[in-house]
Amino acid sequence: MKPSSLALFGTSADPPTEGHRALLEGLAKRYGQVAAWASDNPFKQHGAPLELRAQLLGTLIASLGNPEISLEQDLSSPKALVTLQRAQARWPKHQLVFVVGSDLARQIPHWYRAGELLQACDLALVPRRGYPLEPEALADLRKLGRQVEVLSFPVPGTASSAIRQQPSPEQVPEALWPELIRHNLYGLGQPASHTSH
Structure with a gap:
């Protein structure tokens, strides 16, 4: 019997975006099960x-209502091998x-x-907008690894870094708003306000 697949997805989730939501749902459809965590990239x-960030990611995952997508924060390590x-x-x-993102x-x-x-x-x-996969980078990975797949399902081109620089409420999943407002994060604390922090 073929072993069932499980996608491992670490993300800075700083903050989680509509892109994260679409990607988690796409991974669950593609692989069946997804374990996600907020990563601490040095x-x-x-x-x-x-x-x-782990709390925000957990809130997003809970809002999806899919038992095959879970927050597994204790997997997080600065070393992918660990x-x-x-x-x-x-x-x-x-x-x-x-x-991994492109x-x-x-x-x-x-x-x-x-x-x-x-x-x-x-x-x-x-694939991430602004980061095309170069053939030589892909070839290097294929030499090192046993199976490298480039995913093709659509993910909105929202980047957490862009939201931190220029708050865009429409790119942030609705389920996260209560926590963002409570902690006054990313200049998104007051949805009606256009002042940056």
Whole structure:
């Protein structure tokens, strides 16, 4: 019997956007099950602390009402290999698929023990606007890994970084508003206001 697939999706969720919502739903349709977490990328500046970003991501996931999509915050590690090892221990019978945005495609070969990581799971790349997948970057990943797939389902071109720079209420899922307002995050604390913080 073919093992069932499980997509592993770490994201800065800073804040979660309509793009995150569409991607989570698309991954669940494609792979059946999704484990997500808020990641602490040592190479990124974050607008909110990890604990709060995990809470926002959890709220978004709860609002989807899909039992196949879960927040698994304890998978989070600055090292992707450590995350994968935690997932392997939890779901030993699943075919694990590591999901990464195309903006990170060139970085992956330089990750900690990247070859070991990519031999132990499949890799799915999500095209992101402004980050076309270069053929040579894809070829490098295919040399390192056992299975590299470029996902083609539509994801709105919303970026958390753009929302942090220029608040765009329509790009933020409705379920997150109570928490964003309570914590006055990302200059989105007062939806009617156009002042930036």
